[in-house]
Amino acid sequence: MIQLGQILFILSVLVILHEFGHYITARMFKVRVEKFYLFMDAGFALLKKKIGDTEWGIGWLPIGGYVKLSGMVDESMDMEQMKQEPQPWEFRSKPAWQRLIIMLGGIIVNILLAWFIYTVVYTTYGQKYVSTEKLQENGLSFGETGINVGFRNGDKILSVDGVHQPRFNRMVLDALLGDNIEIERNGEKKTLVLTDANKAEILGKEGRDFVGARNLLSQVIIDSVTPVKNKTAVFTAGDILTGVESKSFTYFDELSDELKNHKNKTVQLNIIRNNVPTTIAVAVDKDGKIGFGDTIFFGPSLEMSDSYVNEVSSGSEAEKAGLQKNDVLLGFNNQTFKQFFEFKTELKKQADKDVTLNVLREAKAMALKAHVNKNGKLGFGLQSKKQPSYEINNKLSLGNAFSEAVKESWQLLVYNVKQFKLILRPKTEAYKHVKSPVGIARALPDSWNWEFIWNFTALFSIGLAFMNLLPIPGLDGGHALFTIAEMVTGKTLSEKAMGHVQTAGMIILLTLMALTFGKDIYQLIVDKLL
Structure with a gap:
């Protein structure tokens, strides 16, 4: 539900402001706006109210929105109106340069919105990226x-x-x-x-x-709470890998590469267990793997007192208990644990039971009542304070933030062009990964994070601007292209021809939407069934 709420919020902001760009430019040039709709009202509207000459409403189909301008062949395909004599307040009665500005109004607002959001984000949250x-x-x-x-x-x-x-x-x-x-x-x-x-x-x-x-091998620790799928090896919580046979390695990928040289064999794996070097026999499968799966913990420290909560899953037992980011978790039921895996092992024994978490929050001791789920989990993540940080975070002044916002928006527009070109190359199969709002919603985090939402809204706004720039009939770019051609040649398409072109464009757009929505809905159903 949180993912659905996020995508509806983002779409609502983008659609309302995009259509407002058309609305405000139309009103500037005294063009009558007959309808202003958030989402499509095919057949019926959820809400509608007429104020002056404009009907304001919310449609039931969340795939966009529209403004209906008097005297324009648009999504409504209202050809009857076009048979009447042109009126001064109609779109078709205005000079070509005014019609062009009206057509580009939504795109301009999308770009301005991205500039505004990034400027605010860079001055508040900061400009963040992984170095x-x-x-x-x-x-x-x-x-x-x-x-x-x-x-x-x-x-x-x-x-x-x-x-x-x-x-x-x-x-x-x-x-x-x-x-x-x-x-x-x-x-x-x-x-x-x-x-x-x-x-x-x-x-x-x-x-x-x-x-x-790359992960240092000395910081790769076995979590035996999750079973290791290996025929011969018996790992215990906290085992640290060091090498294979007579070879020692610095990085985990070096050990992984070495194991590929011993496919379908049993090797001697060198480990440190309870601070004592030892060797265990391990079966290597046909792919050169020994079945770690998700049983490996990557981090410089397993000390509970040296770690902090870096993630609390939305709707989890940890969230219900009041656990927060940056809390230091010591143990539960007044039993403290030195190692994280000791904590996990004992917590698993408390499956479907209530416990009292012992927490330090800003150096103040707290006790939080929590229920352990049937899988023996609470729904949180830990991170070591010694974990190296690759993130850069620059809080910018207003002037610098605006300058960087403009650069970022331009860069995103360039990426959209490159991605579109990639989609047009069938062998890359990039077209298979185009997502509808359903697919986008599924990729959103399951917790409400304003920083992420505003960044994503700005990114999506540039994407919407690019999409509407495409010279496809039915999109703003298609209308703009015909208007520019009229300005250059001095000739206009007949209303009948314009109707055919608009119909063709709508068929193309609706087909593409049906394919992307169908693909994402099918994948949603399959994932639910599996």
Whole structure:
């Protein structure tokens, strides 16, 4: 429900302001606005009220909105009105330059909205991003997808198409949208070129298992609370990996790579258990893995007193109990635990029972009543205070924030163009990943976070501006294109021809919407059934 609420809020803000751009420019040039609707009112409206010449309303279908201008062939396909003599207050009676401004009014407001939101966000929350330099200081770690497309563990990405990207998440996007990727491997510079098939593989997993920071092996700890799927190995909570056979490694990916050399064999895995080095026999499967799955904890410290709550799941037992971010969790029922996995092991024994959490909040001791769910969990995450931070957070002055907001909006517009070009290349299969509001809502977080919502609204606003710029009949860009052609040639399409063009455009748009909505709804049903 929170995800649904977020997408409805974001769509409402964007649609109302976009249509207001058309409305206010139309009123500037004394064009009569017959309707102003949030969402589509196909068949009926949820709410409507006429004020002056304009009917204001909310439709039942949340796929956009519209303003109906007198004397214009638009989504309403009201051709009867066009048979009458043109009136001074009608859209068609206005000079071409005024009609062009009215058509671009929504797009202009979308861009101005993004500027405004980013300016406010940068001066309040700050301009935040993950630093490429910090994250890949020791090189990068690549999952199976990254290895398959040509990367190797330890590679550093220097630039894409000759441009260095200081933001790590943008660098990954650049790699997908660019052509030539310059990397550093073992001190040498090399160039990788991702094929459309490579990009299809990365997109097919939505970027998962592609690339991330390298993890020190000394900070990889086994969580035996979750069973390890291995034929021979017996791990205990807190086991620390060090190497395989006679080899010791610095990074976890080095150990993973070594295991691939021992497929379908049993190897001696070197570990530290209770501060004592020891060796256990481990079966390696046909894929070169030993079945860790999600049983590995990555972090520099497991000390409860040295960790803090960094996430509380929405609707979880932890949230109901009043656990908050930055709380230091010591234990429960007045029993303290030194190690996090000791806490998890004992908590699992309290499944479907009530406990009292012992918490430090701003150095003040607190006791919170909580119910442990049937899986032995509360619904929170911990992070070590010693965990290295890759995030940059710059709080900007108003002037600098506005300047950066303009740059960010332009960069996002460029990304939209590149992504559209990628969609038009069938071999990348990028078209399969175009999402409707249903798919977008499912990707939103399940907790209400204003910082995220406003950032996402600004990003979505630029996306909406780009989409409406496309020269497709039925979109603002299509109307603008015909108006510009009229300004250049001095000739206009007949009302009959305009009606045919508008009909064709609407068929294209409705078909695309049906396909994207159908795909996302089908996936939602499948996920619910599985």
